[in-house]
Amino acid sequence: MTDLLKxxxxxxxxxxxxxxxxxxxxxxxxGSGSKRTLGRPSQTDATLDLSAFTGVTLYExxxxxxxxxxxxxxxxxxxxxxxNNQQLDFEPMDYGPLLGQPAGQGTIGGVVATNLSxxxxxxxxxxxxxxxxxxxxxxRGEAIKSGGRxxxxxxxYDLCKVFAGSFGTLGAMTDVTIKVLPKPETExxxxxxxxxxxxxxxxxxxxxGSSCDVSAAAHLPDHVxxxxxxxxxxxxxxxxRLEGVAPSVVHxxxxxxxxxxxxxxxxxxxxxxxxxxxxxxxQVAPFAAESARARPLWRISxxxxxxxxLVDLITPAAQMFYDWGGGLVWVAMPFENEADAGSIRRxxxxxGGHATLVRAPAAxxxxxxVFQPQESGLAALSKRVKDSxxxxxxxxxxxxxxxV
Amino acid sequence: MSVKMPETDAAVLSRRAxxxxxxxAIVPGEGVIDREREMKPFESDxxxxxxxxxxxxVLPETTRQVSEVLKYCHDNGIKVVPRGAGTSLSGxxxxxxxxxxxxxSKFNKVRDIDFDNRAAVVEPGVTxxxxxxxxxxxxxxxxxxxxxxxxxxxxxxxxxxxxxVHCLKYGMTTNNVLGCExxxxxxxxxxxxxxxxxxxxxxxxxxxxxxxxxxxxxxxxTVRILKKPETARAVLIGFPTxxxxxxxxSKVIGSGIIPGGMEMMDRPAIHAVEQFVHAGYPxxxxxxxxxxxxxxxxxxxxxxxxxxxxxxxCGAVSCRTSQSEEQRLLFWAGRKAAFPAAGRIxxxxxxxxxxxxxxxxxxxxxxxxxxxEKYGLGVANVFxxxxxxxxxxxxxxxNKPGELDRAEEFGADVLRLCVEVGGVLTGEHGVGVExxxxxxxMFSEIDLNAQQRVKCAFDxxxxxxxxxxxxxxxxxxxxxxxxxxxxxxxxxxxxxx
Numbered sequence: 064m065t066d067l068l069k070x071x072x073x074x075x076x077x078x079x080x081x082x083x084x085x086x087x088x089x090x091x092x093x094g095s096g097s098k099r100t101l102g103r104p105s106q107t108d109a110t111l112d113l114s115a116f117t118g119v120t121l122y123e124x125x126x127x128x129x130x131x132x133x134x135x136x137x138x139x140x141x142x143x144x145x146x147n148n149q150q151l152d153f154e155p156m157d158y159g160p161l162l163g164q165p166a167g168q169g170t171i172g173g174v175v176a177t178n179l180s181x182x183x184x185x186x187x188x189x190x191x192x193x194x195x196x197x198x199x200x201x202x203r204g205e206a207i208k209s210g211g212r213x214x215x216x217x218x219x220y221d222l223c224k225v226f227a228g229s230f231g232t233l234g235a236m237t238d239v240t241i242k243v244l245p246k247p248e249t250e251x252x253x254x255x256x257x258x259x260x261x262x263x264x265x266x267x268x269x270x271x272g273s274s275c276d277v278s279a280a281a282h283l284p285d286h287v288x289x290x291x292x293x294x295x296x297x298x299x300x301x302x303x304r305l306e307g308v309a310p311s312v313v314h315x316x317x318x319x320x321x322x323x324x325x326x327x328x329x330x331x332x333x334x335x336x337x338x339x340x341x342x343x344x345x346q347v348a349p350f351a352a353e354s355a356r357a358r359p360l361w362r363i364s365x366x367x368x369x370x371x372x373l374v375d376l377i378t379p380a381a382q383m384f385y386d387w388g389g390g391l392v393w394v395a396m397p398f399e400n401e402a403d404a405g406s407i408r409r410x411x412x413x414x415g416g417h418a419t420l421v422r423a424p425a426a427x428x429x430x431x432x433v434f435q436p437q438e439s440g441l442a443a444l445s446k447r448v449k450d451s452x453x454x455x456x457x458x459x460x461x462x463x464x465x466x467v
Numbered sequence: 468m469s470v471k472m473p474e475t476d477a478a479v480l481s482r483r484a485x486x487x488x489x490x491x492a493i494v495p496g497e498g499v500i501d502r503e504r505e506m507k508p509f510e511s512d513x514x515x516x517x518x519x520x521x522x523x524x525v526l527p528e529t530t531r532q533v534s535e536v537l538k539y540c541h542d543n544g545i546k547v548v549p550r551g552a553g554t555s556l557s558g559x560x561x562x563x564x565x566x567x568x569x570x571x572s573k574f575n576k577v578r579d580i581d582f583d584n585r586a587a588v589v590e591p592g593v594t595x596x597x598x599x600x601x602x603x604x605x606x607x608x609x610x611x612x613x614x615x616x617x618x619x620x621x622x623x624x625x626x627x628x629x630x631x632v633h634c635l636k637y638g639m640t641t642n643n644v645l646g647c648e649x650x651x652x653x654x655x656x657x658x659x660x661x662x663x664x665x666x667x668x669x670x671x672x673x674x675x676x677x678x679x680x681x682x683x684x685x686x687x688x689t690v691r692i693l694k695k696p697e698t699a700r701a702v703l704i705g706f707p708t709x710x711x712x713x714x715x716x717s718k719v720i721g722s723g724i725i726p727g728g729m730e731m732m733d734r735p736a737i738h739a740v741e742q743f744v745h746a747g748y749p750x751x752x753x754x755x756x757x758x759x760x761x762x763x764x765x766x767x768x769x770x771x772x773x774x775x776x777x778x779x780x781c782g783a784v785s786c787r788t789s790q791s792e793e794q795r796l797l798f799w800a801g802r803k804a805a806f807p808a809a810g811r812i813x814x815x816x817x818x819x820x821x822x823x824x825x826x827x828x829x830x831x832x833x834x835x836x837x838x839x840e841k842y843g844l845g846v847a848n849v850f851x852x853x854x855x856x857x858x859x860x861x862x863x864x865x866n867k868p869g870e871l872d873r874a875e876e877f878g879a880d881v882l883r884l885c886v887e888v889g890g891v892l893t894g895e896h897g898v899g900v901e902x903x904x905x906x907x908x909m910f911s912e913i914d915l916n917a918q919q920r921v922k923c924a925f926d927x928x929x930x931x932x933x934x935x936x937x938x939x940x941x942x943x944x945x946x947x948x949x950x951x952x953x954x955x956x957x958x959x960x961x962x963x964x
Contacts, residue, residue: 224673245723311766368583417667435667
């Protein structure tokens with residue numbers, strides 16, 4: 064029976080870690096637990112539940128910063144920002160539905176710990192790029208801080224970066240400060256229909272290489288197009304989002320439609336249609352659907368212009384679509400218990416980048432590498448970095464790599 | 468110079484001839500410099516108050532040479548200080564008497580330009596501006612633009628996480644670098660990132676950027692390049708008080724506008740600059756703002772009109788919008804010449820670099836005025852207003868006995884003040900040796916030890932650029948020790964289910 068420890072302040076978190084250290088125990092770190100099945104399955108002696116660390120502690124819209132306890136629900140933060148016409152510019156996706164959980168359960172700490180982002184990643188960056196300050200209790204049972212509450216800061220090592228995307232393996236974050244930004248006044252989306260994957264990658268490269276200031280670019284092939292809301296037809300669509308003040312969006316929509324002429328006729332979706340499409344893209348709609356839940360799901364980051372070549376190397380029975388101008392490929396494998404890791408890894412080796420098995424039965428996640436295997440020197444350095452924060456591997460042991 | 472550097476290793480110095488000989492075998496020809504006269508140009512960086520001749524200078528040309536030099540130094544307990552163009556304003560490249568100065572200036576090639584992936588692969592000795600120049604023919608540019616961009620190198624930008632006037636909208640170096648090749652102190656060569664986004668594991672690239680040359684030597688950098696905005700226009704706005712100027716900045720951002728650049732100058736800075744550049748700045752104001760909007764013309768015109776309205780509402784007494792590219796550049800010429808202009812009104816100046824929550828600006832300026840009187844030294848302020856990054860220029864004369872020391876004390880007080888009001892010691896210049904001993908104003912010993920353990924993960928012997936960033940050096944073995952007071956009954960107060 065696993066113990067559930069629910070500290071309510073930082074000294075209690077320190078105490079929990081010291082207890083684990085003194086008794087050779089390991090701790091699973093959770094906020095709301097919405098992303099618990101992300102990563103390798105790990106056996107721990109107790110669960111350290113940080114969901115009592117809630118509340119926005121500082122929000123200064125004019126200074127573009129917000130500080131919150133790490134367990135604060137993301138939904139609460141997004142609501143507060145929305146009320147002030149601001150947003151998290153990195154547009155974090157919600158893993159809940161993909162992982163068979165309800166939507167809207169995540170916490171800000173979880174967003175940061177998994178370095179989430181969404182379609183705007185290509186323009187605005189990921190959680191890491193907006194993560195300004197952190198308080199955390201390390202695996203030595205010590206409360207530390209790094210960064211600050213101002214957007215420009217180079218004082219000391221940027222430990223926020225390494226905490227972002229560390230999947231709770233370095234320390235228990237208790238407080239985070241993030242950069243927030245104004246919401247765009249309006250948006251529109253230009254759609255080019257019927258392109259094949261190679262043409263789509265070329266079209267997206269052209270659009271992103273223009274001064275149209277495209278804030279999101281995705282290609283939704285025929286076989287998944289029907290899952291995306293807001294598309295005029297259920298066929299292959301290459302979608303390009305433009306955001307900003309109204310006169311600018313109008314002007315750039317015209318520019319982009321003209322620029323896309325060589326690829327095929329382009330049409331424009333208004334704000335409402337645009338929002339629908341990008342909500343579906345952000346939530347990975349085709350693979351969050353009930354019918355697709357059993358499919359092992361890969362998330363592949365690669366050089367955008369080569370993405371179609373990577374896809375060519377993967378079994379045609381897989382389903383997939385492209386975000387980030389091609390730089391992010393979501394691949395759902397055809398059979399429940401086969402991740403086909405070998406062919407995915409070979410494809411990634413060919414075009415560069417990394418693949419993460421974000422959804423699969425626990426047995427499968429235990430038997431194949433979930434995260435991209437690292438070359439030995441890099442793996443050893445990662446292990447030393449882990450040891451520097453958590454020398455006895457108290458937190459989430461094996462969540463990212465076996466033995467780390 | 469009052470900063471204590473790590474103790475000189477006499478045993479290393481006594482082997483100098485042998486060390487030079489071995490280094491020559493690794494880097495042949497003119498790549499090893501050991502004559503005092505020829506090493507002179509390397510004795511300091513942009514923080515010229517600090518000088519020290521290195522034991523020897525090595526200028527490698529290949530990653531392999533870098534790796535062999537570092538491995539040899541690692542195996543023989545020799546310290547190494549990496550250096551780009553030497554424009555650091557915090558003494559990041561200050562040599563050590565018993566150390567090898569590893570100059571990366573010969574790594575000066577652009578290796579690959581990939582417009583389809585919006586990336587450029589460059590060697591670390593390529594200057595910041597040269598990256599933009601290499602892609603400008605296709606209408607692209609590299610966004611971070613530190614004032615020293617004509618001279619400073621990408622390798623140095625990575626080490627310092629450099630910013631510039633456009634980083635409010637476009638981010639700092641860390642937001643614009645996709646990958647790099649680094650050599651660890653033991654000679655190991657590692658590749659981080661590439662042309663794809665995000666890290667496959669720990670974000671070690673994010674750790675390296677801004678690590679001030681303490682974690683590894685960068686031998687290649689992949690940067691993100693962007694298409695140049697269609698147009699840019701600037702508004703020059705004068706205010707009778709800094710409070711009103713600060714309120715205007717807040718209102719611009721509060722209304723949802725993120726300008727490409729937003730700079731503020733106080734009265735002494737305006738006067739110094741105007742005499743020097745004749746940019747047409749108003750002289751009867753206490754604070755001057757330059758707000759630049761970039762993007763398609765339709766957007767820029769729309770936003771300029773909104774900024775003008777906000778400025779008037781905030782009590783602006785003058786407001787001029789650039790009507791031509793020439794005029795826009797003239798508006799900027801003044802701001803960009805602020806440092807040399809300070810050099811004209813004073814024999815010497817000391818450039819500080821703190822960041823504060825912007826709302827505290829009036830308070831900080833008031834306190835700075837009091838400090839100015841206390842130390843009997845003038846100060847002019849330029850300010851990246853959008854992100855709260857303040858650059859006070861303390862005016863002094865190094866020929867007057869005691870003035871440099873007073874300027875340094877004044878500067879330290881200013882930085883402590885920044886931390887006191889919720890800000891930080893450095894926004895973009897780095898800690899280096901300059902702010903090293905002020906680190907405890909911001910971080911506890913536990914915080915600093917956690918950072919030094921990261922250093923140990925990269926450089927267990929502490930040979931790469933020691934004496935920078937951390938006020939106290941600890942051996943890694945000592946930092947790794949853990950005293951576990953285990954065995955007690957676990958936290959009775961903690962709710963358990």
